[in-house]
Amino acid sequence: MTDLHFECTGARPEPFGASPTLLFGLRIEESDHQPVHAIALRCQIRIEPVRRQYEPEEVGMLGDLFGEPSRWSSTLKPMQFAHSSITVPGFTGTTDIDLPVPCTYDTEVASASYFRALSRGEIPLLFLFSGTVFTGRNGFRAEPIPWHKESSYLMPVDVWQQMIEEYFPNSGWLRLRKDCLESLRRYRSQRALSSWEQVFQELLATAGAKGGD
Known part of the structure; x- marks a missing residue:
């Protein structure tokens, strides 16, 4: 079985996207240095709000998501951020790619409301990987990526803020009935x-x- 290791190395706004998009740097390593012909990679990204501390002004902006602070011990549950897919070109050993993740500024979406409430610090993210790896030194075979493959990353809040300012300078929008x-x-x-x-x-x-x- 091909053993892949994933690491998120950074995040930045996509400067030329048609809609708000973040680019997450991924480093992928094949531990046995077997040739990898390609990877059909899928990634689910979750926010883990319990893994950070909150400023008083942030607490006041998060009541619609988590309720009163006295309840946060039971309401700070992981929330869905995004899904993304990409085809990784062939490599041997290690490769670095950018994973594009479309984002929304719709404050009715829990992740966008959460990001909007944060003023500083870092956003704890968990990347959960799946898909298919095509490999083989003397042939060609397809193997599933095990579901336990994951990577944690602390994304600076100002990366999100920079992206929103680039796509919606000094403005925002609300979705209404x-x-x-x-x-x-x-x-x-x-x-x-x-x-x-x-x-x-x-x-x-x-x-x-x-x-x-």
Whole structure:
């Protein structure tokens, strides 16, 4: 059985992607130095929130995901970040590749909401590998990648922040139910507000005034 070892070596934003994408550096080593003809590699990436400490301002932004801090001992469960697949070219010994991972800024997605809440530090990730390796010194055979193959990586929060700033400079977006969006459009039209920022600023100001009564 071909013995592969995987290590995540870094992360950076894809500068020319059509949509937000992170490139994770992967180092793959075949321990017996058997020739690898190719790998059809699949990767599942999970966030492990229990593996980091949280600043007070971060705690306040994570209530929608994990509830009250008093419950975090039972609610800080691993969450799905992404799936990615890539074909790794042939090599002998060790090879380095970039694994492209499409990302979303949709705050209704738990991973994006989690990333958005973090201000500094690192994001604990776990890479779970599967797929098929094509190998053989005197022939050609296909072998499955065992399910226990994995790699941990602490991604700096500022890598995520840099990617979002590159694709959505000084901006963001919200996904709304259609009837809610139509109500906001009517509100904007009736008050002749020139931008969506004005709509939300006015609504927030009104809510603030009511909250102070």
